[in-house]
Each structure stands twice: as structure tokens, then as C-alpha cells.
Amino acid sequence: MTKTYQRHDLSIDQRLALKTAATNLQREFAETFGLETIERFLHSSYDEFAGRATIIKFLPLLAERFARQRLQALAKAEGLSHDERPTVLFLCTHNAGRSQMALGFFTHLAGEQAVAWSGGSEPASEVNPAAVAAMAECGIDISTEFPKPWTDEVVRAADVVITMGCGDACPVFPGKRYEEWVLEDPAGLDLESTRPIRDEVERRVRGLLNDIGATPLHSTVR
Template sequence: MNPQQPPLLTPDSVLHRASERLAIRFGGVFSEETVERVVFESYAALARTATVNTHLPSLATRFAQDRLTALAQSKGAIAKPVPEVLFVCVQNAGRSQMAAALLRELGGNGVHVRSAGSQPAADIGTSVVQAMNELDIDLAQEYPKPLTDDVVRAADVVITMGCGDACPVYPGKRYLDWQLDDPDVLTLDGVRRVRDEIKAHVEELLQSLEITPNA
């Protein structure tokens, strides 16, 4: 522990308090022990690739809350009022982040979106952030997340982008594979091209889900 860090601000204390809040939120669905396990597992998973740990407990709390929601949905304990779409690529730092952001932007409240990576990077690619900013879509609050079984189980549609066989396959789900170049090895113009290809795919997906795109 950093001797200058107040005890109440240590990662463990922050995570314990987050676990308590989430245990109340998911009361009657998960036990306190289950919630705490998911919170600390989420922190450990993000810490494996994080280069800066300052905001890691808060990101882990967000990640854990989304995982718990997904797990509750897969068990039927929480209703799914709209289709759940999961985008998966290798690093969750380029293609899947752009796809998730575009689907949120165009699908609005008609769809719920998640993204993950089979081998998540530490940060979202700079050129990816710049290309999305050009469409007035801000990725500042997004972060690479590892692929977990719970988010796959909760999804209605799973869309992979170059992650091979990393994504588990469950019956009753719709699986798609979008063949797209990896932005990590492209120039900014190349990233823009991939972004526009993803947007076209997203518009087709919305049509197939019978969701009217936002203007």
C-alpha cells in the first residue's frame, strides 16, 4: 500500500464498497459473495493489461455491473426489453469499439450493445478515437474489456471480427462474422475506411432487427 494513500481510497476498500452497493442493486438475484467475487475478478481481469491504475477500481465496478446484468439476463432474472448485441474482436480497441459506438448512436434505445476482446489491449487506438470524433462520437468513456462467458450468454446477436474461435458458441443465438481489416495496422485513412464499412454493416444489422436508425 502507498503510505500516503488514505485507507479508504485503497483499491481493495473501493472494491469492497462497490461490492456492497452492487449487492443491494442485485439483491434477490445474486448473493453478496457472488457479487464480490465478480467485482474482484473484473478488477483482476482489467489490471492484467492496464498501464495506469488510477481509475481502475471505478472501471472495474462498471465492468462488474455490466457482467452481473448480463448474467442476470442470461438466467432470466432481468428482462431484456430490446435485443442484446455483442461485438467481439481481438483487442477490443478498434473494430468492436467502433461497431458498438455506431450501433449505440444509430440504434438508440432500440438495442443494447456490448463489446469485448479475446486479448484486450490497454487502450483504444488513437486513430480509432480520432476517426470516431469526426462523426461526433466520443469514445472517451470506453475502455477495452476481456471477453467473458456471461456477456456471450446474454447476447441475442454475437458479431465477431477476426477473433477466430475465441468466442464460445451457444444455441439459440445469431452469430455473424464481419471481415474487416485491423485498424491497428492501418493509417488514419485506412481506419476511416474501416469505420465506414462498419457503419454500413451496422445499418444492415438494424434493418434485419427491424430497428429504425436514428437520423
């Protein structure tokens, strides 16, 4: 039985886009999860963004991307995935600056050697423009990323959890390696003031990659 959204009015285009998203996810995860689980994750992911989105036409795409990440995490957490690569989760308060820059550097430098996700305890409505610009100076595009919350399955699937200022709001699960990176929050800062934070994030990410046995694959430009 197809579920409906009770809190958000959907246009015809949105309904069609969500139907396409459900089909895509079912095709990808059919051998791992049932239809009910896939739709539940898609629907809850949509609701997560619908409550704070400023541009609603992208909601189905964001919901599909977030649901895919969550299903991948659930598969790993429950031992249903054959992906044994180290997985790192970067957490900060708004998932708009520090954790997004860390994710950008990690993905760029690790390649296929490891997996990284990011999240926030109080997700913002968009990624910090100064962080986007600072990363672009390094040849890394994070403009298509989006702030999102952390979820239980994502934390459970992570081998290493890096926290950046979210304090008691950051989740603590037994058996995980936790590190707190003390970094200034770039929220409200201009590009010039964001650059030193970006450079420190890169330094720490490179050190983390060495710790988990992943060799940085690229240099970064300035």
C-alpha cells in the same frame, strides 16, 4: 466475509474505491443476486484489468463498470431480467478498434431500442487512438471505453454475436445468431486509413439494426 486480493497490492484509496463500488452494485442488484455473487464478479473484474493496466488509479472504476455489465448479462442469461430488448455482442481480437467502433455506432443509432456489448479474445491496454479520433469525426465519443474480455455470461446473454477476425478464439454457443464481419484491423493504422474501416462498420451496423427491428435514430456527421 469480505474477500481480499491475493495477487495485487491495493492502496488505501483503491480499497475504499472498491468498497464504494461493491456498495453501488449491491444496491443495484440486491433483488437479483446475493452479496457473494456480486463481490465475486467485482473481484474477478478487478483482477482482469489489474494484470495489464497502465494507469492503476482507474482500476476500481473499470472493475465496477465491467462487473455491472457482467451481472446484467448473467441476469438475462438466467431469466432473472425483465429486459427483453435484442442484445448484440461485438467481438474482435483486441477490443480496441473494430468492435469498439461498432459498439459506438450501435449505441448511438439504437438508443434504448436494443443493447450492445463488446469484447476481445486478447484485450489491449487501451482503445486505438485512431479509432477514437475517427469516431469523434462522426460526433461519437468512445474515448471512455476500455478493452475487455468476453465472458461466458455475456455471450450467453447475447441474441446476436458479431465476430471480426478473432477466428477460433471467438466463443461458440448453441442457439445464437453468429455473423463474421470481414474488416481490416485498424491496429497500427493512422486516422486517414482508419476512416474507410469506420465507414464500413457504420454501414454494417445500420444493416444489423434493420435486421433486428431497430430503427436507426440518428444521422452521423462527417
